[in-house]
Amino acid sequence: MLEQSVTPMKTIIEPFKIKSVEPVRFTTGRERERILREAGYNPFLIRADDVLIDLLTDSGTSAMSAKQWAGMMEGDESYAGAKSFFRFEKIAKELTGFKYIIPTHQGRAAEKILFTLVGGPHKCIPNNTHFDTTRANIEFTGAQAFDFLNPLGKDPVAIADFKGNMDITALERFILEKGRENVPLIMLTVTNNAGGGQPVSMENIRHTKAVAVKYKIPFFLDACRFAENAFFIKKREKGYEHKSVKEIAQEMFSYVDGCTMSAKKDALVNMGGFLGMNDDETAIRARNILVVTEGFPTYGGLAGRDLEAMAQGLEEVLDEHYLTYRIRSVEYLGEKLLQAGVPILQPPGGHAIYLDAKRFAPHIPSEQFPGQAVVCELYKMGGIRSVEIGSVMFGRTDKITGKFIPPALELVRLAIPRRVYTQSHIDYVIEAVIEVYQRRPELCGYRIVSEAPLLRHFTARFEPFNA
Numbered sequence: 001m002l003e004q005s006v007t008p009m010k011t012i013i014e015p016f017k018i019k020s021v022e023p024v025r026f027t028t029g030r031e032r033e034r035i036l037r038e039a040g041y042n043p044f045l046i047r048a049d050d051v052l053i054d055l056l057t058d059s060g061t062s063a064m065s066a067k068q069w070a071g072m073m074e075g076d077e078s079y080a081g082a083k084s085f086f087r088f089e090k091i092a093k094e095l096t097g098f099k100y101i102i103p104t105h106q107g108r109a110a111e112k113i114l115f116t117l118v119g120g121p122h123k124c125i126p127n128n129t130h131f132d133t134t135r136a137n138i139e140f141t142g143a144q145a146f147d148f149l150n151p152l153g154k155d156p157v158a159i160a161d162f163k164g165n166m167d168i169t170a171l172e173r174f175i176l177e178k179g180r181e182n183v184p185l186i187m188l189t190v191t192n193n194a195g196g197g198q199p200v201s202m203e204n205i206r207h208t209k210a211v212a213v214k215y216k217i218p219f220f221l222d223a224c225r226f227a228e229n230a231f232f233i234k235k236r237e238k239g240y241e242h243k244s245v246k247e248i249a250q251e252m253f254s255y256v257d258g259c260t261m262s263a264k265k266d267a268l269v270n271m272g273g274f275l276g277m278n279d280d281e282t283a284i285r286a287r288n289i290l291v292v293t294e295g296f297p298t299y300g301g302l303a304g305r306d307l308e309a310m311a312q313g314l315e316e317v318l319d320e321h322y323l324t325y326r327i328r329s330v331e332y333l334g335e336k337l338l339q340a341g342v343p344i345l346q347p348p349g350g351h352a353i354y355l356d357a358k359r360f361a362p363h364i365p366s367e368q369f370p371g372q373a374v375v376c377e378l379y380k381m382g383g384i385r386s387v388e389i390g391s392v393m394f395g396r397t398d399k400i401t402g403k404f405i406p407p408a409l410e411l412v413r414l415a416i417p418r419r420v421y422t423q424s425h426i427d428y429v430i431e432a433v434i435e436v437y438q439r440r441p442e443l444c445g446y447r448i449v450s451e452a453p454l455l456r457h458f459t460a461r462f463e464p465f466n467a
């Protein structure tokens with residue numbers, strides 16, 4: 001437990017005061033109907049200015065602190081050997097314990113370097129669940145990406161503490177089947193973003209490590225949400241309740257040989273990332289690629305001020321008052337929706353609530369995109385932007401039979417940006433979701449009128465069936 005002895009009060013408050021504000025723009029229901037129609041009923045095509053509460057993603061949408069902004073002014077913009085790099089490197093090394101910290105402009109740039117080094121045809125890379133950019137970077141090299149999520153993690157209503165865990169038995173079976181020489185790396189994503197932001201236990205990290213050691217395979221963390229994961233370990237795993245989140249995070253990193261990191265998540269910045277590792281030879285090769293694709297090793301695609309803000313963010317994110325507020329505000333949203341009977345993926349993850357659109361709008365078949373129907377209605381009702389993670393994003397048409405193949409789940413993600421919204425914003429979201437849920441029989445299906453061959457969810461245009 002975080003020592004709440006500061007005050008005797010039970011209410012968890014935003015652990016900050018607001019110094020600089022950004023007005024949100026209100027629109028009328030009629031305006032939103034027009035905006036939505038003009039955007040082809042795709043929230044990615046709505047201008048941010050037309051959105052009241054933006055829950056599209058938690059990536060790069062954090063509010064920076066006064067100290068981070070001060071750091072922006074302090075940023076040393078020297079080409080080589082900038083002071084800001086050394087401050088960032090020191091903080092990242094102290095946290096992760098890695099010998100080499102290689103800055104990149106965002107997470108996928110770190111992935112690109114790593115998989116250029118270890119990927120390639122016939123290589124197989126396991127993870128609890130690969131994030132889409134990780135999978136894309138692996139497949140781009142000709143290698144294959146495999147997910148080994150534990151069975152509980154695949155059940156949307158099962159309540160468990162660590163639904164992000166790797167299925168260790170399946171992982172070991174896979175290594176034996178493929179041959180260890182074809183598995184150049186084991187990855188573990190904390191928290192498991194693609195799996196609903198569910199945490200991974202320290203025990204599971206240790207077990208994955210044991211497999212990696214047994215077969216002499218390097219083990220890396222996809223560490224984007226390392227602090228949220230560490231906080232869940234503190235709250236849920238025996239033996240960690242009295243450790244600081246920083247100590248827990250340090251222990252997590254102590255089991256691995258390296259990490260990829262998107263600083264747009266748990267480093268509380270709008271742009272940045274890094275690749276960390278211990279192996280001398282791999283680090284030299286990684287830096288050689290970095291110089292060609294990102295920049296000189298002491299800035300790697302970032303400005304000195306970005307490195308300064310990242311360094312500061314890596315410290316602030318471990319503040320337990322911040323993490324209490326962070327995890328609680330997501331949980332609070334989930335709790336209130338559940339109380340109103342709204343079907344969500346359980347339990348709430350670290351960075352988002354996922355509405356279960358299959359149970360939300362059971363009258364809309366998968367090929368008419370129930371998730372998209374909920375997304376559109378949430379925008380129309382409250383100016384809230386969310387994102388469909390279901391048949392629009394992952395649905396496929398069988399090339400031979402022409403039959404539509406839906407993914408296992410039809411979800412709508414409400415991702416919570418860090419330090420951006422207050423409890424009354426969340427209360428407003430709760431009210432809007434419940435209102436849409438109560439009117440769910442009125443929701444109608446959608447059809448796609450135009451789409452791109454790849455990653456169609458970004459640009460597809462839709463039409464409602466009742467238009």
Ligand SMILES: *Cc1c(COP(=O)(O)O)cnc(C)c1O
Pocket residue numbers: 059106107108109131133134189193194222224261262263264265272273
């Ligand atoms: C966001 C994310 C990435 C990619 O990071 P970018 O900064 O968006 O390039 C990789 N893995 C996970 C788990 C992520 O959430």
